[in-house]
Amino acid sequence: MTPSHPHAIAPAALPFAIAAALASGALMPAVAQAQDAETQDELDTVVVTGSRIPRAAEVESTSPVLTIDRAAIEATGLTSVGDILFNIAASDGGALRNVTTGTNGSDGTQNISLRGLGANRTLILVNGRRWITAGITNAAVVDLNSIPISVVERIEVLKDGASAIYGSDAIAGVINVITRKNFEGAEANVYLGGYSKGDGFQQSYDFTVGAGSDRWNAVFSIAYQDQEPVYAGDREISSVPVYGGGDLASGGLFGSGTSLRGNFTRCAGALTPTASGFQTCTPVAGGPYTLTPGEDGRQATDFRAFINYTVDGSGSSDRYNFAPVNYLLQPIERFNVYGQASLRLTDRINFNAMATYVQRSSDQQLAEVPLTMDVRGLAGPQWAFAPTAGNVFNPFGQDLRQANFRALAVGPRKPYFDNDNLAVTLSFDGAFDLAGRDLYWDVGYSYLDSRIAQRGENFINLFNLRRAVGDSRRNPVTGALECLDGSGAVIAGCVPFNVFGGPDLGLGAGVITREEYEAMVDYISYTQNALQQMTTKDYFANLSGSIVDLPAGPLGFAVGLEHRRTAFNNQPDALVAGGGSSSNFTEPTNGKVNVDEIYAELNIPLLADLPFAKLLEVNLAARKSDYDSSGFFGGTSVDPDIGGDTSKKIGVKWQVMDDLMFRGTFSESFRAPDVLDLYLGGAESFPAAIDPCNTANIALATTDAARCVADGVPGAGVAQPNGQIRSLQGGNPDLQPEFGETKSFGVVYSPSWAPGLNFTLDWYNITLEDVITFRGTQAILTACYGAPGSVGAAPDPAQRALFCSFVTRDNVGNIIDVRQSQFNLAQGEVEGYDFQVTYAMPETAWGKFSFQWDSTYSTDNTLFGVVGQYNGAPAWRLRSNLTTSWRKGDWDATWAVRYYSAMDEGCPFGPNYFEYGITPTELCDNDVLDANGNPLRFENRIGARFYHDVQVGWKTPWNGKISLGARNLFGKEPPITRNSFAHSFDGAYDLPGGGFFYLQYNQKF
Template sequence: MKAHRRNALTRAIHVSLLLALPGLAAAQDAPPTDDATTLDTVQVTGTRIKRAEIEGQVPVQTVTREDIERTGLTSIADVVQTLTGSGSALNTKFNSSGNFGFPPDGSGVGAGSAQVDLRHLGAKRVLVLVDGIRWVNEASASGVGAATDLNTIPLAIVDRIEVLEDGASALYGSDAIAGVVNIITRRNFEGASISAQYGEYGEGDGATSTADIAWGWNGERSNLFLGASYTNQEKVLARDREQSSLPVPGTGLAFGSSGTPTGRFIFTDPNTGATLDVTPNTGDSDPTYDPTQTGCTRTDSYHCFATADRFNFAQYNLLVTPSERMGLFGQFRFDMSDAASWYVKALYNRRESVNQAAPEPIFLGPEAGTGNPLADNIFISGDNPFNPFGFDLDGRLTTPPEDRNLILIGRRPVEGGARVFEQQVDTFYVGTGFEGVFDVGERAWFWDVNFAHSENEAEQTNFGSYDIRNIALALGDPDACAAVAGCTPLNIFGGPGTITPEMLEFIQPVVRDRSENTLTLATANLSGDLFEMWAGPLAFAAGIEHRRYEGMYQPDPLTVAGFYNGVPSLPTSGEYDVTEVFTEFNVPLFANAERGSRLDMSLAGRYSDYSTFGGEFTGKLGLRWQVVDELVLRTTFAEGFRAPSIGELFGSASRFDATLIDPCSEPFLDPSVEGNCRSLGVPAGYQQPNPQISVTTGGNEQLEPERADSFSAGMVWSPSLLEGTAISDRVDVEVTFYRHEIEGAIQAIDAQTQLDLCVETLNPLYCDSIGRAATGGINAFNNRLTNLGVIKTDGWDVDLFWTFPESRLGQFSIDWRNTFVGEYEAIGAAGQRQPQGVGIEVVDSAIPDWTSSFVTEWDLDNWSAAWTIRHISELREDCGGAVTFPVCSDPATSTNVLEATTYHDLQVGYRFDMLRGLELTAGANNLFDEDPPICLSCSLNGYDASTYDIPGGRFFYVRADLRF
């Protein structure tokens, strides 16, 4: 049925376009209309046709510069993420490097970047434009990104942001499945302006300072705009907030790490045959081991490892990552004649950011599950001068199973300090082109030719990680260590402070990774009126576009060689190009000037030829019915697609560390699957030693494009009975229903879902890629990209705009926007239901069923003020079956409820008459000090950093704007 619908729409659009195309040849002979005009011609996001009356055909939300300044935010991404239709996307509140590992799409972790997600369909399904031209994807220094880092675009150069929340692949090509964000830069600017802002949290941390300078000049035939921007965001430590300083908020140390500063040792004593799980007593830096004590009641230096011994990594994490951004932008336009102009624009932007994680743990032995044979198959010599056990600890696969006695060692060398990841990201952009107008008879046709080249280059330097090859050498045969220059036997057996600087010097390198994304494109477009029809002119746009993508990721040679103790990865590189042609028509079907009624149909089609997979046609059909002057009804149906990115196609094998609950582990074991666990080789009484499971990921050159259908229908109502009355100057109500359906979505099955289905069903589809050690623990997990089943979502946008009459109390206005998500369902190719859903929080992302933004603005003489109320409805998350943690508010269903959250923001400003153009503004976001709810499934700090205000607490700021 789905294929039939797609083919029917494609055929219909093909036929409609063919019927309209002959008008191109007849256009010169068509008689012009007397009222042809070009003075108020515009082009808006959502159409390529330049006509004044084309506006309003599709739902476009415009964020003006005044709207941006009202938020007190200093990043484009932060502004867009406050929109009610936005979903979970990466931002600087994610302390990602060293913890997230490598996602399956090969894009890297995007440390320090900020993205935009629309309709909860993912940042890679949103197309970002700058002045209507595609912007380069991010380089994360850990992969080849498939989404745009909005921190590469200085906020100071933005005039407005237009957000199209509708499928638009027929107009703009790949990636525009969920919508388009078009950033319009400042252009006709006269004079100079200086803006400075400083803000910090009520706790006195997280200071953010910005300084922007803009200068513009308009001559008789040319204009010039120059802008410079500086932003410095300081860090907020997790330990400086009560909730996030707790050991894994909401669970205590149950999910803490078994890689501890004192060390955890699980082994079988070859002398007694006893299997022990012990850790040295606190403060005992030179432990002694008594092999005769085989239980947990001991008098030597050890005790049995328990939950209280786990490590609280939260105290090292960041809630807000430091980020320093500097940008320069210039734009020059020259009118070569009254009908043609030339432009050139250039941008340079640098971001320097930092992520920090707890000291890197060293996991050794078969249960380590790192995927690195140097760690998993470790041999620790009994002759190591610091080995207190007096015998070899052997986990080598080459050793007969009956002689392998090492199961797991977890030691966290706090002596080496926290892991610190420093990013330096440079963005270069240059664009030039010609644009103009020519007459066909008395009709104006508009044309433009453009060329743009942009690069995003990133370098990441990692301090605090380890060389597992040197660790193995320093723990092995002392004679072999002595034969290597610099090798010092390693003491992982004592407590904190027993790893000396000499030991660290041999095992702790500096790791450097880099990546790059490049986009080169050329476009040519033509738009105008073809001929007069019975209800008005037939308008059209057509164009051709060629793009070339190049991307690479080069990890440190240590990582490539397989010696990096952290997350392993291999280099990635690839390139492809695409050539596209498109056409769009606006067909007037009916017009009645007396009633103000008009019915228009829009048709668009685009053919894309990719060097990687071939051709793809997408179409779009829309209707706009101006019923009367005050009521517009509109609907669109669009086909969409997203081509696989470089990372998705060519991403090499790498790894991410997922926090997973093994259903075969006590105390999570459900009796109904106990037999299956035994079939999988998990012994009775097995307890998962480490919740972090290493999952191998990678690209897939056989991937097909994602294909989508998008539908929207709605109305815009401006009731005349409320216009110019005592209670309102104007009222506008917008209601839009949307639905998106994606087939063949490129992603990997959720790792926890795959593990659960394996245990429940024993189906090889899920189990073949999961390996277990002889001890029962997971030691291999392959989670590669594929074209999964279907993602479906629908919902409603309901918006109200009310401007009150001006009075002696000033003028008030209301801007109330709401998004209600009706359905969200993601189903894998084999029918497996993914965990995401409406009202559910999972894996650092949420889909609230209702998000709302209510803004009240007031102006009186030189005073202005704004009160913003942001609301996020209740969410729920699974607490993990049989175990109930304190955070789980509904023990009967093992569910944690994240209560509905409402934020209040206040801003007050004053314009000075005695100083031309000076305005002072003061504001407070989260005025009533609302804390984000604790999230059990969220990584690291126990908060969803893309849904709630992190780190919580009031944020105060002041800003001064001077124009002269």
């Protein structure tokens, strides 16, 4: 609950310049909160998260709210808002973290997902207002790193739909971070910690100062956090691409075929053009070939057939183990400055200001670039070349059809992210008297900006690489290496590249010199530079108070207006956008979304102080939203009509007696597509997919041959030379809002026979329609070209035409690309229960003990997973946290137990390779049998996990506090997962390799 004075709704913002001046002591008293002492003595009002109506302080609201106060935050031993929220029971574990089990899945962002519905359906507020959003993983979400933890007073988690109160996105719930206000004095904090293996060192330092008088108050904080990396190669489970799938040196069956010594396919004859505009040839039998270990590639006999894997699973193959190079825990460095203040201008008008600047630097590290050259264009048109017969290093004297070579000489890919976040809110608030009643108002403006500058080292310039593996020679006079064009002329500045020389490119083996080695690397490598920015301007005005006094209490109301404008601009690296980079092609894009909203809320007390009705009240809310949008997508300007909707909510609170309360809500929510949903530029990928119009499928009953022909495919079909189809994953300007209904019912029991004991049980059910859902290449092709009525085909002509518009073919029917995107297609529901028990025992001779047990039990999720099944993201049936706290004198301690229930996952490898002698370890050991006892499918059992966290603190005589703690005290290893993208475990679990130990010191002045 957010404290508020009757004459001042919560203060808003302080400009960054004022905050800086405050740090130097130059700020004059410029902040205050109006106070009418007499009125404040008579009435202490609060604003509860999930409502905008100030009311008398109360314990429970119509919706369940979990509150994490500052003491609880400090007891976690965590240094970011994201990590704290990730560990609550209602979190589904699907949020982004800096644990990179997606290899390149995060730029250091942290977000939060509730109820298994995704981060974009959980609304993040700071002091009741929207916060900075950024374009992260194809969605516009709040990076929780942008909220300085040093100024957080408490975090309130509303586990209920609240679009009628706060607008779009509040489907799964609302998280409201409340900052410290009316803080007087100063304090400093130091935090040091690391893993038991001696890596992942973390340090954090912050200083906060506050002051005030009867006319003003101000808070200023400055903080710095640094986290060092943990490498995947330093943990056994993540040291290979798939744990148990083969030896460490090669990664076994799951290592990369693009190896350090190359993978080459020679042409038996001349290259010939293909219908798709590329080239191909008949390969020489016995290939592909690879360089024999220990050789330097001076002649063809130095090469032998490439070994994919050993039959018995025990020996080393020719594959490359790329896993150890990657980060398991990303390095992150954060610096923030925060200021918040309020000034009483008159007895009834206040000026409020808040500003924060957060600078975050984070890194990725990925294995060296795989040079996937192939004249057939299988890896995309930018890779449609290979070493020629005339290349000076080619020992075969033949053109190659493909050459896969790992750029070890260039080094690991290193993307660096510099993220600058700025939030400024300026507002006025106050109160006025109307017909003997105080009405409270506020009006203001927020500016929220996120800029992400990306620099990527050790990437490949494909224009230069194409020339470097083409015809070349040693100058007959000078001996210098030279590239040649089609006419035999020297290409100025070009340096031939030796893909046949092994990891050292032939250095020191009489092939090239050190100077030539360095020149080769410099010529083909380059540093990427990209920029992304998202800016929100938010104007708001609110009015609240009471209208009349009913027999059961005052009829409260709140009304307001809001206008938001969010603009997004993404400028990828010039070579990436131009198709000349080893990074997948990405389109530049920009767009904006405007929304105008008006809302109203009523709180109606019906009964009070009656038998079996100590209080009965109804809360009603509605919010009307209208959207308009424009942007640049797919090379053209677009102006989609998003429309809008009205969200509604009704909540009932029935306080039967002091001990017992029932509550329930019903709401209609919606989520409008965000600016990235609409305009995100296409990013290249190559998923496996089958063209229904190919020669093998066009005559099948499941294919609509007439639709194929209408799109330029010959009647007999088109050849499909590759099982992977070039695709561009991006936005969809035709998206419309998705809609949901949320129902909840709960009971709160606080027995009078056990003071301090409280039980809460809440049931929730969220049903969504027209859900914005991703559809991949195969689904789009099937929806377009599937015969009417067949599985996966679009059900009506309009929808079919929509899917077909995402497929581009050339003039002879070959697929050039497919745009993977999101569509308003899915529907389903999530359902479950939240259960909480809290008990604050009376003080004993042994000290004061308190307990809190929070649990979320999921019964159904038909939208994004099956409860109890793992498919790349956890879907726990039960997640539970039990915390025991103790305090006696200057000492305190906490013991927290975190529980994650077991799951099953389908084996992605088909038959169990262990049984066929291909892998040394049984990868999926849970066989599901049919009625006859035969294997029906193979599953991996993901066991339940308990984690134990402890902390002990001592208050010093000099007004300080020393705390020692450990997370995952007993070093419990994460369970093995087979469908995680990388590292063989899911990032929702604690890191492998032991516990994390830390020291905290707090000094108050």
